[in-house]
Amino acid sequence: MTLTKILIVDDDREFRELIIFALRFTGLFAFGAASGDECLSLARLHMPDLILLDYDLHNINSNPVDELLKVDEKTASIPVIMLFEKSLQSEIQATNFERVSGFINKSESPDNITRQVIRYLLKAKKPNP
Numbered sequence: 001m002t003l004t005k006i007l008i009v010d011d012d013r014e015f016r017e018l019i020i021f022a023l024r025f026t027g028l029f030a031f032g033a034a035s036g037d038e039c040l041s042l043a044r045l046h047m048p049d050l051i052l053l054d055y056d057l058h059n060i061n062s063n064p065v066d067e068l069l070k071v072d073e074k075t076a077s078i079p080v081i082m083l084f085e086k087s088l089q090s091e092i093q094a095t096n097f098e099r100v101s102g103f104i105n106k107s108e109s110p111d112n113i114t115r116q117v118i119r120y121l122l123k124a125k126k127p128n129p
Contacts, residue, residue: 003029004121007048009039009057009065010083015106019052022110023117036065043075050121052104055084066100081120 006028010016016032023030031046033039036057043051057065066082069075079101101124104116 003027004050005046005048006030006117007033007039007042007046007051009033009036009051010054011035011057012054018110019113022114026114026118028117036068039065040068040072040075043069043078044072047074048078050117051078051080052083052117053080053100054106055082079120079124081117 006023008016008019008023008030009032010019011034013034016034020030020032031042031048033042039051039053039057042048051069053066066080069078069080081102081104082100083104083106085106102116102120104113106113108116
C-alpha cells in the first residue's frame with residue numbers, strides 16, 4: 001500500500017510544520033515547501049496526491065503558483081486546495097478559481113484542517129456512479 005502524499009506550501013514555517021505534523025499523525029505522508037519555486041520543484045519530483053497551497057504565495061517571477069502547476073503537463077492533474085487567511089475571505093469569494101479543488105481557512109485548528117483534508121481525499125477516491 002502506498003501512502004497518500006500531501007505537499008504543504010506556506011512561507012510561514014511554524015504553520016507549515018504544524019500542519020505537516022498533524023497530517024503525519026493520521027498516517028499521511030506530508031512534506032513541505034516554503035516558496036512557490038520550491039513547490040513547483042517538489043511537485044514535479046514527488047508527484048503528491050494533493051497540494052495545500054498558501055493563497056498569497058507566488059513564484060520568483062510573481063506568477064500564481066496554482067496557475068503554473070496547472071499549465072505544467074506533469075503537475076496539471078494534481079488537485080490543489082488553497083489555504084487562506086480569514087481576512088482574505090471576501091477577496092477569495094469574489095475571485096473565480098476554476099483551477100483549484102477547494103479552500104481551507106488557515107485560522108482553523110490543525111485538527112479541523114486535517115479533517116477537511118481527509119474528507120477531501122475520501123470524496124476524491126469515491127467512484128462516480
